Amino acid sequence: QQQVKQSPQSLIVQKGGISIINCAYENTAFDYFPWYQQFPGKGPALLIAIRPDVSEKKEGRFTISFNKSAKQFSLHIMDSQPGDSATYFCAASITGNQFYFGTGTSLTVIP
Amino acid sequence: DADVTQTPRNRITKTGKRIMLECSQTKGHDRMYWYRQDPGLGLRLIYYSFDVKDINKGEISDGYSVSRQAQAKFSLSLESAIPNQTALYFCATKSGSSGELFFGEGSRLTVL
Numbered sequence: 764q765q766q767v768k769q770s771p772q773s774l775i776v777q778k779g780g781i782s783i784i785n786c787a788y789e790n791t792a793f794d795y796f797p798w799y800q801q802f803p804g805k806g807p808a809l810l811i812a813i814r815p816d817v818s819e820k821k822e823g824r825f826t827i828s829f830n831k832s833a834k835q836f837s838l839h840i841m842d843s844q845p846g847d848s849a850t851y852f853c854a855a856s857i858t859g860n861q862f863y864f865g866t867g868t869s870l871t872v873i874p
Numbered sequence: 875d876a877d878v879t880q881t882p883r884n885r886i887t888k889t890g891k892r893i894m895l896e897c898s899q900t901k902g903h904d905r906m907y908w909y910r911q912d913p914g915l916g917l918r919l920i921y922y923s924f925d926v927k928d929i930n931k932g933e934i935s936d937g938y939s940v941s942r943q944a945q946a947k948f949s950l951s952l953e954s955a956i957p958n959q960t961a962l963y964f965c966a967t968k969s970g971s972s973g974e975l976f977f978g979e980g981s982r983l984t985v986l
Contacts, residue, residue: 772914795973806878806964806977807917852916859973860924861932862907866916 766790767855769865776872782840784868786853789834793855798827798838799864801850810851811838843872877901880965880978888986893952895981897965906948907966907975908932908940917964923948924970955985 768787776782786796797812813820813827813836820827826839840847853865878899887893897906908920919932921940929940937959939951952959962982966975 769916797973797975799975804979806966806979807975808977809974812973854917856973859968859970861919861922862975863919863933864909864917866914 765866766863767853767865769853769868771868772866773869774871776843776870778843778845778872778874780843780872782843782847782870782872783837784851784853784870785835785837786855786865787833787835788855788863790855790857791834792857793863795856795859796827796829796836797854797856797862798825799852799854801852801867807852840870843870845872845874848872878965878967878976878978880963880981882981883979884982886984886986887955889956891955891985893955893983893985895950895963895965895983897948897950897978899946899965899967899976901967901969901976902945903967903969903976904945905968905970906942907968908938908948908950909964909966909977910934911962911964911980920950920963952983955983957985959983960985 798810799807800810801807811822811825824841829836851868854862856862881896907922909917923942962980965978
């Protein structure tokens, strides 16, 4: 059973557009929600993370929106660039121990 | 040098063979993890270890075993490889005080 459900599986966006990736979870014990970015041939790397006591976190062009009541969170990439083309994984964990990952979203930003 | 090093990076083997994937880290982290990545399935946790004497099963541990030889070394073994274990395997580390996982560059295993 997938603990974290992620959509869409793939996404194509024009340069300068907004990329939005959504995730949903059921376990209300999750208390840490990171997003990882993976380039081909590389391991995933932490992009941005949020805890459920805030509804939004922004770092540069990347924003996490968190809806605790709906048990959903999303990644917004503003002014998307070709260099943002990668696979993005959402994840959730309890007290930073086990991490449960979504199935990934392949983002392609067209110049 | 990479902080989290996986060897081998690529391996092709035959059904029934024993395979070991090795991971070493220079970050001084106490927690180490093995994940498996398959297209459309994301990253799934195989085993994790919080220190040398602590080994825990993850979501998909059947068919795998691990050994934590030292704080810096965590190896994954497939005792008798089968084709559906063909995947990209990642080792990751984390300190107890931080939420961030640090991943190696992966080991691509093909079982024929």
